[in-house]
Amino acid sequence: MDLTNKRIAVYVTGGIAVYKVANLVRGLIKAGAEVQVAMTQAATEFVTPLTFATLTRKPVLTDLFNQDQPDHVAHIHLADWSNLAVIAPATANLIGKLANGIADDFVSTALLATIAPKLIVPAMNEHMWFNPATQRNLTQLKADGYTVMEPDNGFLAEGYTGVGRFPETTAIMAEVVQQFGPQRLSGQNVVVTAGGTQEPIDPVRYIGNRSSGKMGYAVAQAAVTMGAKVILISTRPELPVPAGLHKIIYVETAAQLQGTVSSVFEGADVVVMAAAVADFKPDQYVTHKIKKKPHPTDMQLTLNQTPDILAMLGQQKTHQFLIGFAAETEDLLQNAQTKLTAKKVDLLVANDVSQADRGFGADQNAVTLLRPTAAPETLALADKSVIATQILERVANLLA
Template sequence: MLANKHILLVIGGGIAAYKSLDLIRRFRERGAKVTAVMTKAAAEFVTPLSVSALTGEKVFEDLFNLTDEAEMGHIELSRAADLIVVAPATADLMAKMAQGHANDLASNVLLATNKRVLIAPSMNVHMWTHPATQRNLATLEDDGVLMAGPNDGDMACGEYGPGRMAEPLEIVAAVEAGLGAGPLSGKHVLVTSGPTHEPIDPVRYIANRSSGAQGTAIARALAMLGADVTFVTGPADHPAPHGVKVVLVQTAQEMLEAVESALPADVAIFAAAVADWRAANAGDRKIKKDGSGPPRLEFAENPDILATVSKRKKGRPGLIVGFAAETDDVVAHATSKLETKGCDWIVANDVSPETGIMGGSENAITLIRQSGTDVWPRMTKDQVAARLAQMIAETLEGKK
C-alpha cells in the first residue's frame, strides 16, 4: 500500500530512536522510499551510518551544511515527500512544532513543509501528562497533525504508563491511513468502551472496575487502519484516543441512545462493561443515615445494548463484535452469549481478580465465532487491539 510513496522520517533524540531502524525496514519492505533527517540528539542513540544503510539514502543532519543545502535545501527536502513522519517525537520536538521554532534542520523542515505530518510521541509518562505537553498536543491536533500512539507500557526509566512510542507496524498502519491507503479507509466503525455509572443518588452510583483500556486501544487501532471511528465511552480511567469522534456518556441508557444515534455503521464493537442493573428508585438528593438502617434499593435491568443492535431489522452493522467478561466457565458462557445476543463474534476473557486483567495492561482472550473458537496468548491490550483490528479489516475485505 506504500509502493512508490516517499516518506521523510524525522528521528528525534529519545531512547525509542532504536525503533526507527525497524520502522525504516517496514516502510522499505512495503515499497516506500525513505529519506531520514536526524536531530543532533538522535545521533546519541542510533548512528547516521545505520540509518543510511537501511534507507539506502543520504541522511540529513545539519541545517548549515553547505553541500546539503546546495544539493537539496531544507525547503525542497520538506516538500519532496508524500508524508513526514516524526518518530520518536520527543517532548522537545513537539514543543518546537507547536510553537513554530526552527533552530535546527528537523524543526526547519517541519515548519517549511506543505505536506501532512504524523508524529509518534515518545517520552516519560510525567512528561506526556504534563500540562505543557498536553497544550502542545492540542495545538498540533488543531493544526491537523496526525498521531500514532503513544501506548501504555514499561519505560526505560523504570516507570509505567502512557508515553511509550507506538510499535513500528502501528506507525506503518497510521501512515497508510494518513495517505488514504488504510484497509479500513471509508469504513465507519462504532466502538463502546469503559464502565457505566448508574446513580443511586447524586453522589453515589453502581459501577464496575473497567478502566476502558481495551476499548480505547481498539478504537485507536481501528483509526490507525483508516477507519472513521465513533467512540462512545463511559467514565473511563484512560483518555479517549486521538483522531476519533468521542461521545461521552454516564449511564447505560445514555450509551444506548448514543449508539443508536451513531448508526449506521459498517462495524460495531461493544467493549464497554455496561452495568446490568440500575437503581429503579434513585434519589434526587443525597441519602442520609438516620439510624433506621440501610436504605432499601430496588433494581431494574438496564437495556441490553449488544442484543438491541444485533437484532435490529434495519440498519444492523455488517459485523458486530461483543465482549464477555467472565469469572468462571468463560468459553461456555461466552458461547451462550453469542447465540442469545445475536452478534457475530464474542471476545471472551477471564476477569477473575487473580488474572489482573480488569484494570491491568494485559489481556488473554478467546475469540468465539460461528466458525470456531480461537484462543489467543496473553499479550498487551494494544497488541490485542491491533490483532483484532487487522482481523476485522481482513473480514470486511473478504466480504467484497
C-alpha cells in the same frame, strides 16, 4: 500494529522532548520494524547516542564526515535504505532548514536525499509554533509532500500549558502505520463503546463495574490505524483520546449509552460493544446524599435491570457486523457460547476477568473469539493494543 520488515529512519533533533523518542523507538522495534537513529549534535546534549544505540543495536549516526564505512556514503546509504523517515522531535530550526533546502549536518543532508515518505513530529514552545515563519515553513513542507503531525496542547517544559507538546507515542505509532497502507478497514464506519456505565444512587454514589475502558480505546485506536472512520462512545473522559477519531461522545448511564448507540447505529458498518454495561440500576434516584443514621441499620436498595443493549442491536442489525464482549469469572466458553447465540452477534470476544494480569484494569488481555459457524479461536496474552489489532484483522478478513 504490525511493522514487520519495515525500515524506519528516526531523525532526532535538539529539543527537550528527545527523551520521549526513546519510547517511540522502542515501540517501533516492538512492532517489528528495523530502526536506524540519526541525531543532530544538539540532540546529543539532551540524550546520549548510547541510549538509542542500545535500543536499536545499531551505531547512532551523527557525523556527516565520518568515514567508518568507506564502502558507502553514510547519509546517502541511510536515505536509500529507509522505507520511512520520522523526524522526532522536529524543532523549528530543522523545519526551517528542510523548508529551504539547507543541508549542513548529517540529519538535514540525509533528509534532503530521502525519497521515501517523511513524517514530521514537531515539538516546541507555543510561541515558536505559531510564529509566522514556522507556519510558513510547515506550509511549504506539506506542499513538498511531508506529512506533518499537529503537536498536542498540554503542559510545556517552560512551565505553562500551550500548543507545542510532543504527541503521545500511540498517536505517532498510528500515524507511522498509516504511512505504509493499505488500510484494511478503509471506507468502513466503525462505532466502538468503551468503559463501564454508572447508575447513580444519589449525587455521590453509583452502581457500576471495574471496566477501565482500555480495551475499547485500544480497539478504537486500532480501527483508526486500519483506515476506518471511528466514533468512540466512552464512559471514561479521563483516558487520553485516541488519535484520528472522527468523533468521541461521552456517556454515563446505560440509558445514555443505549440512546447514543441507537443514534449512530444505522450509519455503522462495524459496531464493537466493548463497554461493560451495569446490569442493574436503583429503582429510585435520591436527589440528595443519603446520610447514615445515628444508629447502625440496614439499608434496602431495590434494583431494576438496565436495557440489554447488545441484544437490542442483534435484533435490529441489517448490514452491521456486530461484535460483543463477554467478561466472565467462571465457565468462560459455556457462558460465552450462550451469549453469542442469545444476542445474535457476529463475533463474541470472551475474556476471563478473574485473573489479575488481564482483563479489567490491566494493560494486557487474553481472549477467545467465538463465531456462529466457526470453532473458537484463542488469542494469547498480549498488550490490549495487540489484541485489538488481531480482532480487527479477523473482522477485515470476514468483511472481505
